[in-house]
Amino acid sequence: MATQSAEDGSAGTIQLLRQNIPPRYYVGFVAFLVLAALPLGLSTVKILTMTAALYFAMFVVSWDFVSGYTGQVSFGHTLFFGVGGYTAALLNLEFGLSPVLTVIAGVLLTTVAGLMVGFPALRLHGHYLALITLLPPLVLIRFFSLYRSTFGGETGLPNPDNLIEVQGDFAATALVNYYLGLVVFAAIFLIAFVITRSDHGITYTAIQENEDAVSSVGINPAKFKLFAFVMSAALAGFAGAMFVHTPIGSASPSQLLELTVMIEILIAAILGGVGTISGAAVGAVFIYLARDYIRGIDTVVPILDMPVTRMDTFLFYVLMLGMLFFLPGGLLPKLTVFGRKIHARVTGGSPKAVTDGGYQQPAFVRQIEAYRTRILEALAALLRRDSK
């Protein structure tokens, strides 16, 4: 990665690297170690849950890569999980292709799907783009239920082979597939992270901010938007295809295609911090586990007199609504700013470092902030009128 060092004519890059690794990178590294050590203390069921959480995180990261950065907000990313997952599962179930080949095929087909959506998406903006992208996965679900004998309809396809199978030992199979998931997660995360921290990332966010500014320095915004879209689709398809070959995942609408999957991805990304990649990953794991936790509470809600297990989805969405409202900028950017303040205080750093270092929320998040402000103002006005 140190391609610039030759031009610098000094040992600069390595030194720069060493001086500039922000503390949060170490935090990320520790988090990864924790994920690696986690299975030691978990039951097989929990390991499976964590595996699913990791794949969910890959979905969210792939969404954030294009929507969080270039601002091409896609509400239909489930299309790509679906194409990747169903391709892999079908090729394995129908033709007995080995999972390695089915995953490759899944990625290729998703790349094509990415081009097919990405090209027309170049001409669309904002709400209209969001609406248009919303439809393809819904079309796919309908199509799958029309040809249910091939595609399994609403219930989806039976489980294809696992990528790695420890014969006769389910616990070991679950464990191995967890680590496989962790490796895939690390790969997807690193690809997304590194690219968004390079010139590409700088260009993506510039496109989100103002396309005129980008083309006025001689850069073609369309090429970058298309690349981001197709890359994101390929990552999503890769995750989807790998997912169906785990003990916990299968090619079914409820896991890959339904609108609720998309909604949870949006919630996870916004909560974690749109346009950060790392926030997407953290938000995703958090959301997935929160969801799982609420589902497992076996108490009865007092006033409503209903067991939590029956209203878990309701509670989940209410909780998310509250969190989105009060934390629209996302968890991670907040924590980063907070961490920097502490860091500056501990090291006696300059007061300049205490300000959020010029961090500016992506346009998408600013819009949500503006919404919240407007709603709060309207509420305040309403209350004032009432009190008169």
Add this chain to the structure above:
Amino acid sequence: MMSHTSTMAVMDAESSDGSQRNQPLLDVQNLTKKFGGLVAVNDLSFQVDEGEILGFIGPNGAGKSTTFNCLTGKHKPTEGTVTFRGEEVTSKPPHEMVNKGMARTFQHFAPLYDRSVLENVALAYTSGKVFSWSGLFSLSTITGTTYDAAAEICARVGLQDDLHRMPGELPHAGLIRLELGRALATDPKLMLVDEVFAGLASGEVEEISNLLLELHAEGMTLIVIDHNMSGLFELIDRAIVINFGEMIAKGTPEEIKNDPEVQKAYLGGEEL
């Protein structure tokens, strides 16, 4: 982008080897732009020679910015041709025009509000290629070289003390400087400057004016839009005046000032 300087040098060598000597740098023929029924630019023809500063004058709504938009590829002309450096470039997209050496400023500023002044200018120094190792995997945020070049440009346009401020914190004049800086960073041959004097105090007008003159002295060709001429007098070699999308006069500042058509266009309106 980084590769500019080298390609530029090659092109310079080509254009100076005789055959294309007498060709204007920019040749606009019968340019027309309609928005539905509205004719914003009507059959406009003009040339700009290398090394000139051309004033492009007209009342508000005359079609000046629209002309720039047609030259730079932001809008497709309804009719007409644009030839730049001997090559027909009508309707080429904006980024291509920039890479051919035509840069512009926006009358309605187009900064990136999410990043500092320095980073705004530094965008011009990113790889710009989709498939390149440095584009995909460079550590742009921590390598110094691009930022040094960008900082130099910032100093050039008088933003040396604002490198780390956000565009939203800049005064009006600062945003104009940023527009100029971003254009300059592409190392252009021809710069289209849209209303950079509007809303400036007289001291600032002089500073920007001097900057443009400096660039001119270094060999840059400029077209400078303004809706009145007072600010341009010291600056320009000659000017064209348009009204309702049509050219009504051209010549030296003196000639234009005494032109009856021009006086009529501005009658009762703004000062010339």
